[in-house]
Amino acid sequence: MSEEIKVDKVMDLKGLPCPMPVVKVSKGIKEIEVGQVIEAQTTDPGALTDFPAWARTSGNEILKTDQDGKVITFFIKRNA
Amino acid sequence: MKKNDLETQFAELKTKVETLSAESAENKLSMIVFSGDMDKVLASLIIASGAVAMGMDVVMFFTFWGTPILRDKGKKVGGKDLMGTMFGAMLPKGACNVKLSKMNMGGMGTAMMKSLMKKKNVASVEEMLAVAGELGVQIYVCEMSMDLMGFKREEMIAYPNMDFCGVATFLEEAKNSKIQLFI
Numbered sequence: 001m002s003e004e005i006k007v008d009k010v011m012d013l014k015g016l017p018c019p020m021p022v023v024k025v026s027k028g029i030k031e032i033e034v035g036q037v038i039e040a041q042t043t044d045p046g047a048l049t050d051f052p053a054w055a056r057t058s059g060n061e062i063l064k065t066d067q068d069g070k071v072i073t074f075f076i077k078r079n080a
Numbered sequence: 081m082k083k084n085d086l087e088t089q090f091a092e093l094k095t096k097v098e099t100l101s102a103e104s105a106e107n108k109l110s111m112i113v114f115s116g117d118m119d120k121v122l123a124s125l126i127i128a129s130g131a132v133a134m135g136m137d138v139v140m141f142f143t144f145w146g147t148p149i150l151r152d153k154g155k156k157v158g159g160k161d162l163m164g165t166m167f168g169a170m171l172p173k174g175a176c177n178v179k180l181s182k183m184n185m186g187g188m189g190t191a192m193m194k195s196l197m198k199k200k201n202v203a204s205v206e207e208m209l210a211v212a213g214e215l216g217v218q219i220y221v222c223e224m225s226m227d228l229m230g231f232k233r234e235e236m237i238a239y240p241n242m243d244f245c246g247v248a249t250f251l252e253e254a255k256n257s258k259i260q261l262f263i
Contacts, residue, residue: 017201019130022130023211026135054133059135
């Protein structure tokens with residue numbers, strides 16, 4: 001499945017605690033075009049609920065969430 | 081229904097919508113930072129930066145014990161009266177000087193918390209202030225607190241969006257905000 005998502009930008013947010021993952025990804029998504037996808041990697045367990053909340057509020061879409069050990073990877077499509 | 085009636089109704093509706101949209105709250109967060117405790121100020125800055133990430137405008141009003149957080153430890157100003165000099169010496173000089181609201185234990189607790197925060201990569205108050213500035217968070221400083229504590233504008237940090245104001249400015253912002261917090 002992950003092979004099917006075309007990633008336009010990768011953000012390494014590992015090791016950063018709240019609020020930086022959401023702050024950085026909100027900046028990063030403005031650097032891609034609408035319709036493009038960011039792959040954001042974080043080790044903040046709070047991100048599992050925070051990223052969806054951020055996406056709903058900011059009008060963007062989480063296409064997929066992967067978890068590999070401590071690393072959580074979000075594939076986020078810029079919709080707004 | 082006659083065409084004239086429809087036109088009148090339409091005009092009435094249009095006026096109503098215009099009034100309502102003028103009165104409705106903006107996508108904005110207004111916060112009063114009254115506390116000068118490290119933990120509380122840090123929380124307020126985390127909420128502020130998170131709110132910007134969520135697409136909100138953020139306005140923070142620093143008043144009373146929150147005011148000294150915005151002093152620049154590197155700046156020295158003269159010409160203060162006795163009380164001003166005393167307050168200036170007793171109150172924290174900038175964000176690096178603030179203490180925890182609990183478990184300060186004569187500074188030991190705060191020092192331990194600071195080293196723990198560093199180890200866990202949690203941003204300090206100073207760092208979060210820089211982030212807030214970068215994100216365009218507007219800071220207002222209570223003019224009355226400044227005057228009361230004898231602070232001068234020249235001794236405050238060089239923050240990109242900082243203005244000095246009174247209660248009316250806060251209330252105007254708060255009235256138009258979806259969220260208002262007092263910390």
